[in-house]
Amino acid sequence: MTSPSHGGDPEFKSQRAHAIFKEVLKRVKPDESEVRRLSRFAHFIMKKVHDAAEELSIDIEDVMLVGSAARGTWVSGEHDVDLFMLFEPPQMRAELELNGIEVGKRVVSKDYSDEEFNCIAYEKEYAEHPYIKAVFGDAAGSRYAVDIVPCFAVQDPSRIESAVDRTPFHNRYILSKIKGLEDEVLLLKQFMRGIGVYGSELRLQGFSGYLTELLIINYGSFLDVLKEASISWKKGMIIDIESHGNYEDNDPLIVIDPVDPMRNVAAALSIDNFARFIDGAARFLDDPSIDFFFPPQVEGICSDEFCSILTERGTRMLFVVFDAPPLVEDILFPQLRRSAEAAVELLQREGFSIHREAIWAEKEHAVILLELEVSELPRIKKHIGPPVWNHKHASKFRSKYQDARFGIYIEDGRYVVDIERRYTYAGDFLDAKLRETSLGKNLKNAPFRIFEDEAILNVLRSNKEFGIFLRRYFAKKC
Amino acid sequence: MTSPSHGGDPEFKSQRAHAIFKEVLKRVKPDESEVRRLSRFAHFIMKKVHDAAEELSIDIEDVMLVGSAARGTWVSGEHDVDLFMLFEPPQMRAELELNGIEVGKRVVSKDYSDEEFNCIAYEKEYAEHPYIKAVFGDAAGSRYAVDIVPCFAVQDPSRIESAVDRTPFHNRYILSKIKGLEDEVLLLKQFMRGIGVYGSELRLQGFSGYLTELLIINYGSFLDVLKEASISWKKGMIIDIESHGNYEDNDPLIVIDPVDPMRNVAAALSIDNFARFIDGAARFLDDPSIDFFFPPQVEGICSDEFCSILTERGTRMLFVVFDAPPLVEDILFPQLRRSAEAAVELLQREGFSIHREAIWAEKEHAVILLELEVSELPRIKKHIGPPVWNHKHASKFRSKYQDARFGIYIEDGRYVVDIERRYTYAGDFLDAKLRETSLGKNLKNAPFRIFEDEAILNVLRSNKEFGIFLRRYFAKKC
Numbered sequence: 001m002t003s004p005s006h007g008g009d010p011e012f013k014s015q016r017a018h019a020i021f022k023e024v025l026k027r028v029k030p031d032e033s034e035v036r037r038l039s040r041f042a043h044f045i046m047k048k049v050h051d052a053a054e055e056l057s058i059d060i061e062d063v064m065l066v067g068s069a070a071r072g073t074w075v076s077g078e079h080d081v082d083l084f085m086l087f088e089p090p091q092m093r094a095e096l097e098l099n100g101i102e103v104g105k106r107v108v109s110k111d112y113s114d115e116e117f118n119c120i121a122y123e124k125e126y127a128e129h130p131y132i133k134a135v136f137g138d139a140a141g142s143r144y145a146v147d148i149v150p151c152f153a154v155q156d157p158s159r160i161e162s163a164v165d166r167t168p169f170h171n172r173y174i175l176s177k178i179k180g181l182e183d184e185v186l187l188l189k190q191f192m193r194g195i196g197v198y199g200s201e202l203r204l205q206g207f208s209g210y211l212t213e214l215l216i217i218n219y220g221s222f223l224d225v226l227k228e229a230s231i232s233w234k235k236g237m238i239i240d241i242e243s244h245g246n247y248e249d250n251d252p253l254i255v256i257d258p259v260d261p262m263r264n265v266a267a268a269l270s271i272d273n274f275a276r277f278i279d280g281a282a283r284f285l286d287d288p289s290i291d292f293f294f295p296p297q298v299e300g301i302c303s304d305e306f307c308s309i310l311t312e313r314g315t316r317m318l319f320v321v322f323d324a325p326p327l328v329e330d331i332l333f334p335q336l337r338r339s340a341e342a343a344v345e346l347l348q349r350e351g352f353s354i355h356r357e358a359i360w361a362e363k364e365h366a367v368i369l370l371e372l373e374v375s376e377l378p379r380i381k382k383h384i385g386p387p388v389w390n391h392k393h394a395s396k397f398r399s400k401y402q403d404a405r406f407g408i409y410i411e412d413g414r415y416v417v418d419i420e421r422r423y424t425y426a427g428d429f430l431d432a433k434l435r436e437t438s439l440g441k442n443l444k445n446a447p448f449r450i451f452e453d454e455a456i457l458n459v460l461r462s463n464k465e466f467g468i469f470l471r472r473y474f475a476k477k478c
Numbered sequence: 479m480t481s482p483s484h485g486g487d488p489e490f491k492s493q494r495a496h497a498i499f500k501e502v503l504k505r506v507k508p509d510e511s512e513v514r515r516l517s518r519f520a521h522f523i524m525k526k527v528h529d530a531a532e533e534l535s536i537d538i539e540d541v542m543l544v545g546s547a548a549r550g551t552w553v554s555g556e557h558d559v560d561l562f563m564l565f566e567p568p569q570m571r572a573e574l575e576l577n578g579i580e581v582g583k584r585v586v587s588k589d590y591s592d593e594e595f596n597c598i599a600y601e602k603e604y605a606e607h608p609y610i611k612a613v614f615g616d617a618a619g620s621r622y623a624v625d626i627v628p629c630f631a632v633q634d635p636s637r638i639e640s641a642v643d644r645t646p647f648h649n650r651y652i653l654s655k656i657k658g659l660e661d662e663v664l665l666l667k668q669f670m671r672g673i674g675v676y677g678s679e680l681r682l683q684g685f686s687g688y689l690t691e692l693l694i695i696n697y698g699s700f701l702d703v704l705k706e707a708s709i710s711w712k713k714g715m716i717i718d719i720e721s722h723g724n725y726e727d728n729d730p731l732i733v734i735d736p737v738d739p740m741r742n743v744a745a746a747l748s749i750d751n752f753a754r755f756i757d758g759a760a761r762f763l764d765d766p767s768i769d770f771f772f773p774p775q776v777e778g779i780c781s782d783e784f785c786s787i788l789t790e791r792g793t794r795m796l797f798v799v800f801d802a803p804p805l806v807e808d809i810l811f812p813q814l815r816r817s818a819e820a821a822v823e824l825l826q827r828e829g830f831s832i833h834r835e836a837i838w839a840e841k842e843h844a845v846i847l848l849e850l851e852v853s854e855l856p857r858i859k860k861h862i863g864p865p866v867w868n869h870k871h872a873s874k875f876r877s878k879y880q881d882a883r884f885g886i887y888i889e890d891g892r893y894v895v896d897i898e899r900r901y902t903y904a905g906d907f908l909d910a911k912l913r914e915t916s917l918g919k920n921l922k923n924a925p926f927r928i929f930e931d932e933a934i935l936n937v938l939r940s941n942k943e944f945g946i947f948l949r950r951y952f953a954k955k956c
Contacts (some may be wrong), residue, residue: 234867235891252891275866275891282873313884314856314902351831351851355860355896356889373829373859374852378792381835381851388753389712395760406791407953411834413713413730413753418833423790474886 017223017288021187024293028190029183030076038069041136041144042081044117045107046163049083049148052106058099061153062086066171071178073185079144084167086153093152093161097129101151105131107148116143125457128162157260169259170210178216187222187293188212194293195280197273203333203361205270207277214241214265215257230282235271300467301474303457307472310453315355316375318427320368320434320458322446325361332361340368343430344435351377352426360469365460366443369473375426380406385415427452486621490615495701495766499665502771506668507661508554516547518653519614519622520559522595523585527561527626530584536577539631540564544649546687549656551663557622562646564631571630571639571753575607578628582610585626595622635738647737648688655695665700665771666690672771675751681811681839685755692719692733692743701800708760713749778945779952781935787952788931793833794853796905797934798846798912800924803839810839813918818846820915829855830904838947843938844921847951853904858884905930 030038046063053060067082068074087096087102101124108122120143122134124263131149138144149163161168178185189212192198200208218241219225238247238254244261247254252274257263284292301309310317320343325332336359344354353374360367385401385408386393394415401408401417408417423429431450451459460466490730499896508516523794524541531538546552553950563581579602586600598621609627616622628742629642638644667690668674679687685693696719697703716732722739726730730752735741762770779787788795798821803810814837823831831852838845863879864871866888879886879895886895898911901907909928938944 229868235865272888275888278866279872279876279888279893282869283711283876286873287502313858313896315858351833353829353852355856355858373856374831378833380791380793387713388756391709391760394757398757398761409953410750410753410757413749415757418791420564426705475887 013285013288017284017325019200020288020290020293021222023290024187025183027294028075028186034076035072037140037142038074038079038144041067041079041117041138044084044115045081045136045144045146045148047109049085049103051084052103052110056099056102056106056228058103059088060103061088064168064171066167069250070171071174071185071213072182072275073178073189073209073213075186075189080147081144082147082149084164084171085148085150086168087150089152089154089161093129096150096152096182100131100148101130103150104148108132108134108146119332127164129164137365138151157257158262160260166257166263167259173258174210174213174217181216181221183221184216185213188225190217190293191222191226191280191284192277194291194295195276197276197280200268202268202330202398204273204406205349206273207269208265211255211265211269214239214258217241219257226281226285229259229278230285233274233278235274280432298468298471300464301470303454303461306427306457306470307454313371316426317370317456318370318372318375318430318455319451320370320430320448321451321456321459322366322443322448324364325366325443325446327442329361331442332366333359335443336361336368338361339408339437339439339443340370343368343370343434345432346437347372347426347430350429351381352429358473361465362463362465365463366446367460367466370426370430372426377421377424377429379421379424380418383413383417383419385417387413388415389413490649491766492761494900495762496768498768498771499700501768502665502668503661504551505772506664508552509546512554513550515616515618515620516552516557516559516622519557519595519616520547522593523559523561523614523622523624523626526588527563527581530581530588531563533586534580536581538563538567538581539566542646542649544645549652549663549691550650550660551656551667551687553664553667557620558625559622560627560645562642562675563626563628564646565628566908567630567632567639571607574630575630578626579608579610581628582626586610586612586624605642613745619889635735636740638738644735644738644741648735651693651736652688652695656691659694659699662694662698663691664699666694666703668771669700669704669758669762670755672769673754674774675754675758678746679808680746681807684751685747686743689733689743689747692736694718695719697735704759704763706955707756708763711752711756713752714779764942776946776949778942779948781932782934784948785926785932791849794850794904795931795934796848796850796853796908797929798908798926799929799934799937800844800921800926802842803844803921803924805920807839809920810844812839813921814839814844814846817915817917817921818848820917821846821848821912824911824915825850825904825908828858828907830907834951836947836951838944840941840943843941843944844924845938845944848904848908850904855899855902856895857899857902859899861895861897862889863895866893868890926944 042065048066049063064084064086065081066084067080069081085100087099107319108119112118117138120135120137122132124130125133126148129471131147132165136144149164151167152161154160155167157166157169189198190207192207192212197206199206215225216222218239219228227448235252238256240256242258244256247256247264249264251267251269252271253266253269255265257265280292310365340357340359344357346356352372355371357371358369361421385397388394388410397415398408404417406418408415410416423432427450520543524543527541542562542564543559544562545558547559550551554560563578565577586597590596595614595616598613598615600610602608603611609625612624614622614624627642629645630639632638633645635644635647667676667687670685670690675684677684680690693703694700697706703842712728716734718734720736722734725734725742727742729742729745729747729748730749732932733743735743758770818835818837822835825832825848830850833849833851836847838847863875866872872893875893876886882895882897884896886893888894901910905928
């Protein structure tokens with residue numbers, strides 16, 4: 001069997017792919033000593049949680065190590081230790097939160113100067129509920145990120161009170177199935193990270209760790225996930241490992257949670273990241289390369305290059321820059337996305353037209369990029385009035401515009417008048433009207449400025465990440 | 479009762495209106511001597527038709543004077559004499575046409591040098607059927623246009639074989655109702671002519687003479703037609719003088735033919751001319767003026783003025799000029815209209831945008847005017863590919879565009895690539911693509927050129943009518 005693609009014959013491609021997997025695992029799979037150290041740290045911190053609870057006379061049913069550290073599916077260098085404290089359900093959620101935070105705080109605020117690990121920093125964080133987030137270190141200089149999260153030990157996932165209560169079930173499920181498949185998970189995670197679709201946070205809208213593990217469990221290997229994705233995945237496809245049955249939704253990918261038939265594990269995945277994964281899978285299988293896992297470093301775009309690209313494209317660019325929005329990413333990004341859509345809609349309704357838009361943010365700035373196909377419009381614009389046979393409105397319209405510079409005319413039975421356009425440039429128009437549109441709740445009152453074309457570089461010239469974002473936007477090979 | 483309008487109080491307005499009507503009738507109503515002359519001519523020509531038929535031994539049931547000359551609803555100076563020869567139905571349509579033409583030809587080709595009227599010119603014309611069209615003159619220098627049309631004398635309008643067979647019924651119906659209302663018809667016709675909506679030919683798509691007569695019969699007077707139009711006419715309204723009942727159609731105005739319940743007398747009326755009449759009626763009643771009947775002469779636009787208007791508007795203009803299309807107006811105008819729509823659609827699909835369009839024609843040129851809001855686009859344009867999960871098409875798209883200057887990206891789950899636009903200027907694009915679009919059957923192969931902005935004046939600078947057309951298009955007061 002021959003294939004017309006440029007990647008060579010299937011046999012050779014398969015060999016090449018397996019050589020690449022080996023190389024990838026060499027880089028991302030922790031060695032024995034790293035595994036041992038993380039395991040020691042996990043035991044250390046679990047014991048400290050038990051101790052603290054006892055000292056405070058707070059009853060904890062169980063302390064559970066969850067997440068990739070528990071399942072052997074973590075990537076070298078990534079030392080995330082998630083500890084869940086399981087409390088008995090009869091108490092109130094508020095009480096559980098209080099007790100959980102108290103235990104967590106005691107764990108992180110003790111003096112560990114005589115011990116192998118010591119706490120470097122901690123803070124109270126809020127997801128659906130408050131929990132303690134801390135960083136520990138050891139003598140060798142390794143760092144360990146710890147989340148100490150309280151949850152209820154419910155009997156059944158259908159009886160959970162909040163999403164965190166579901167985590168122990170996920171953990172048990174994966175542990176029961178993943179043995180021997182850990183390397184496959186590592187490959188899939190690294191592949192997704194490499195093509196930019198790993199992470200289910202709202203900034204990214206990609207694949208979560210739990211989702212990658214389920215895909216491996218379902219298909220058996222990394223290569224089989226790629227093959228299935230590249231051949232048979234369609235928008236709206238359903239993966240139902242435990243045969244729960246019917247699930248209806250408009251999500252691009254539906255992976256029914258094995259521990260909860262009502263939940264789509266892939267609900268956070270955007271249509272474009274779903275497509276990017278299919279695209280990546282097909283391209284890798286066609287022409288395997290380690291670049292998919294470890295993409296080459298990209299240089300930020302420089303001012304001259306930016307200008308010459310714009311000349312070449314013939315488009316104009318507007319950048320709406322919100323200064324230092326004081327929001328966490330999970331709140332900022334959905335608002336930024338919605339605001340970009342609102343800006344596009346606003347411009348298009350006025351007759352400007354958009355080639356493409358994008359968003360970008362870091363601590364100091366949140367940016368909406370708008371690449372315009374039409375950035376300038378004539379001085380006149382059509383103002384469409386009532387049908388001439390709407391006698392009352394027609395009469396008002398006639399009086400109102402009787403002195404119109406170019407008179408009233410009739411089109412499709414309606415009065416029309418050419419009125420003066422207040423803003424002929426898209427930038428001026430956006431500057432005047434953006435506030436009136438549906439920006440997010442928090443961005444609504446955030447100060448913004450608008451920059452055109454290379455003027456954006458006055459603000460973000462020295463920001464390397466922004467330069468990389470621009471290069472990626474133009475998808476130009478370096 | 480007071481009115482907020484600027485035309486003064488109703489009493490005064492009504493007086494003013496009636497003074498205007500008097501003045502209009504003074505100008506358009508033929509005096510006794512003109513009426514006598516036309517009547518003499520009509521009898522002369524009817525006798526000649528009878529004579530010719532007898533000479534040729536062709537049996538004619540009746541010769542009928544129809545149209546405005548028969549009904550006393552003709553405007554001074556307009557000497558149109560329509561004669562219908564009614565034949566007995568058992569013969570074939572082809573035979574009737576042959577006999578009709580033979581009689582007509584004999585009438586117009588005789589030597590009348592000893593008589594009061596003589597034939598100046600004639601030709602065979604084709605409407606639904608062939609007929610003879612001639613011009614006669616008298617010693618005083620008056621001209622008389624004659625149509626000699628053969629038709630069948632059917633018993634009932636439901637049994638007509640062609641539209642001409644219906645005309646005798648129209649004539650009898652109007653004659654039975656119009657007595658005493660002739661002046662009202664004259665006012666309505668002249669008003670419609672003044673505001674540019676009189677004439678049901680396809681160039682104009684306005685009100686026919688028969689339609690104006692029916693409106694007067696229905697509402698009783700010119701002023702009542704205006705009042706009803708300005709107060710209660712709506713799109714889709716039905717006037718059913720003989721209470722025939724149901725009629726369904728999307729026409730803006732439905733006037734059920736008193737002699738044929740299946741026919742809308744106003745079928746040729748466009749939505750915009752319907753609206754223009756309502757508009758004119760409302761404005762006249764609000765502020766009566768003789769200008770509605772006899773609009774002031776308009777000067778053609780000059781080159782400087784044209785340029786300064788374009789600068790003021792900020793739009794660009796394209797003129798598609800077909801040279802000397804060898805078509806009668808009833809064929810040319812529908813095709814020109816359709817071609818204009820096709821051009822607009824073509825430009826808009828490409829991303830150019832149209833402010834307004836119009837058509838114009840005379841013997842030498844047929845013109846599509848396109849006023850552009852956006853006449854230039856960037857060098858790149860989006861080329862949208864298949865959804866990434868359409869695996870076969872997706873793979874083809876990837877191979878085809880793998881070397882695309884700006885790479886392939888994903889939007890809404892589809893592959894997209896920015897390709898180079900071949901024509902960035904609307905004029906160039908239209909020049910290259912107009913032929914591919916659905917121009918009319920005859921315009922399809924007609925040579926055309928495209929002119930931009932004032933360049934059109936190189937072709938049509940000396941054409942007064944075109945200058946007036948442009949001024950009217952801009953609706954600029956002179």
